[in-house]
Amino acid sequence: MSNDSFALSAGYLKKLVPLMMKYQVPANPKNYALWYTYIANTDEALTKAMNESLQSSGSVSLEQCTELYEAHIADGQNEGIQAAQEGFEALALEISNTMVDTMKDTDVFQSTLEKTFSQLARVDEEAMSTEETIAVVRNALKGSKEIRQSTSFFKNQLADAQKEIDRLKETLAEANEQAFNDALTGILNRRSFDKHLDKLIASPPERGFCLLICDLDHFKSFNDTYGHLMGDQVLKLTAKRLAQFCREGIEAFRYGGEEFALLVPNRPLGGGGRVAETIRASIDKLAIKDKKTGSKLDNITVSIGVAQFEKGESPRNLISRADAQLYEAKNLGRNRVMPIT
Missing domain, CATH: 3.30.70.270 (Reverse transcriptase/Diguanylate cyclase domain)
Structure with a gap:
């Protein structure tokens, strides 16, 4: 998958869950595949049907979700699996980008520290004034605060991503089971x-x-x-x-x-x-x-x-x-x- 596809998947993922929550749609594999396809706008007939329902009644009922799934998605039951896999990939890309940004911030802070220590070493050699010394220390503190904020953001994003990964893993497992097990009897299809x-x-x-x-x-x-x-x-x-x-x-x-x-x-x-x-x-x-x-x-x-x-x-x-x-x-x-x- 290209970087463009990764970015698209990340965008779809961010829209999908809030939209399903807004319309109180149960997050099962069929609905996940249906709404993912709607957001991705890859099926014109499905998009039209969903829009008409949203415009006329302000929602899409569970019965309509089932009918739309059977009409537009059922022939490609791997949509839910593919959507979950793309969700994993999108999350990985997002975390990777944040990690790169955090590493850049760390490099900047390290450079700031090295410059600060170099300046503090001049205290004895050049008899720096109190004001100059305080300015150096303040600059170091500012850099310390910025790196703490950067690493804290990365930590929080990792925690949020772990929750989403757990949900996606569950969705993927359910979608796999649905793809290869008969819905009525439960045995293989x-x-x-x-x-x-x-x-x-x-x-x-x-x-x-x-x-x-x-x-x-x-x-x-x-x-x-x-x-x-x-x-x-x-x-x-x-x-x-x-x-x-x-x-x-x-x-x-x-x-x-x-x-x-x-x-x-x-x-x-x-x-x-x-x-x-x-x-x-x-x-x-x-x-x-x-x-x-x-x-x-x-x-x-x-x-x-x-x-x-x-x-x-x-x-x-x-x-x-x-x-x-x-x-x-x-x-x-x-x-x-x-x-x-």
Whole structure:
């Protein structure tokens, strides 16, 4: 990042927090990214929408913030991360500049001291008058006061910067989590899946790995019968159960909708199939109750397709083979794992 970009980031950072406080906007990663983009004026449509809201109602409601984020920022979820990183860089530049100024003041004070000592040495040699001696001492005291003010300002700025750094670190951590975790279930999302899969293919474990793609059976019918809130509850419980299998390098992801994926390292096809069968049986035992009626709902089942990575194949091909096995499991009656190993 250039010095100009640093200066811009520092300026945005100084405007961002006071503006969000003025309009009582919660400082979460989504709002941080939204208002940072607004201040930076990098999205004309967003700037226009924000200005219209501010002019008409004098504020931007939380609902509007969410809608504007989804419309203008959501496709680039790394905006919050980038904004926080630029904030760190801007703070570093500002502190560095202040340090340079303080060092210059120190050099000036050192020069003043050396000149003062040289002048005081003439007291005995040249019989300086009392008035002349007092003038020399006053000059030294003036320089001492100025350097104290300079170092005090630097100390205060460091303290303020530390507070801002702590806040930015928290924002960055939240933004990172948001970028790679599914908002509903809390497990890793599709973006994270793509990243992990690429990494495994680039450097496969010694014993290879398997991809498991899981799909909840009859989920659309379940949603139609019991409603989306109960459907969301099923997704959360399924994700929680999958997370229990995340050991020995296994990672679980929400792949999309009612589909989940697991990457199982150091397992051949048979080993991956056994993991899948254990997961299937575990989910089949999930018991869901309707809180309104207290009645037990239909059992939740899942179909799973398994594919073992073949050296040199692409992510797309591996996913396609696992999908084919998943469709076969569905065609054979659901609540099963394919291929049978």
